[in-house]
Amino acid sequence: MVLCYFLLKKRKMNWPQQDAKELRKVFQDPEKLKGFSLWKEIFGDRTGVEKIEFHMELPYEQIKEFVSGMGEQVLSKVPEEEKGGVKWEHVGSTSIKGMPGTKYPDALLIVPEFPPSEGVIQALLDTGFAFCQCAVLDSQDLWFMHIIKEGFLKGNMMTVHLAPLNNIGANILLDTRDMCNSEDWAFQDYKKAKVEASKAANVLEYKMGKGAKSKLLEMLRVKHGAVINMPKVMEAMNTKLE
Incomplete structure (x- = not known):
């Protein structure tokens, strides 16, 4: 069942050409990294919108198989000497x-250290991914x-979070998945938060x-030391979208 719709910028199907060596230079410069955004290039201007469906039921097994297959493609392109560390x-x-x-x-590609190697970056680029921006909460979480x-x-979009070991965002993603799959209270809490948040005016x-409504x-933010100021996060995200 489809519960509601959101408005999102109209997606352009032509990804920008990116260079692994140049991206790694951006990742090594904290100020350049935080200011880097391809939202407009990827999604178009604010006037172009399309609907995204929020589903009460998702084809879990099919999506799981799809994500696994994408992982095999990406990992097959990682340099042989680096495969054991990702x-x-x-x-x-x-x-x-x-x-x-x-x-x-969503998928998480964990690497031994930050910034990631040119070989790992190139593996993502060669599989059809483009670097869009870093996470607002942790600049070492690369989207x-x-x-x-x-x-x-x-027509849907997949995101890979490229992050080093023990990254705050990565740890929260993993714990959320594992706890929701093993503890009913966690599943019900997150589900309730998502359904309530789906009434929002837009995807942002x-x-x-959903982040604010979930206990x-x-x-997990407290556990992993993530400090969130929601108004500042919203302001930062809106800046990225402009």
């Missing part, structure tokens, strides 16, 4: 069986995005809303 994880709502949400899969062009997820308010996420 790990692919399915995270986000689509990694939690029975959790409602959008058909936007690479990919528009899915065929199959049951055609939805994402901020599970609040607990």
Whole structure:
């Protein structure tokens, strides 16, 4: 069942050409990294919108298989001498069986250190991903995005979080998945937060809303030392979208 719709910028299907060596230079410069954003290039201007569906039921097994296949593609392109140090994880709502949400899969690519190597960056670029921006909460959580062009997820977007070991954002993603899949209170708390947040006016308010309404996420932020000022986060995200 589809519960509601959100407005999102109109996606452009032509990704910008990016160079692994130049991106790594950006990742090494904290100020350049925090200011880097391809939202307008990827999503178009603010007047172009399209609807995204929020589903009460998602095809969990199909999405799980799809994410696993994408992981195999990415890892096959990582230099042989680096493969033992990287790990692919399915995270986000689509990694939690029975959790409602959008058909936007998320994955986590864990690397030994920051910044990631040119070889790992190139593996993502060669699989069709483009670096969009770093997370507002942790600049070492790098967001690479990919528009899915065929199959049951055609037209939807996949995000890979490229992050080093023990990254705050990565740890929260992993704990959220594992606790929701193993503890009923955590599942019900996060589900309730997402459904309530789905009433938001737009996708940004939805994402901020589910983070603010979930006791599970609040607990995990404290556990991992994440400090969040929601008004400042919203302001930073809006700046990225301008």
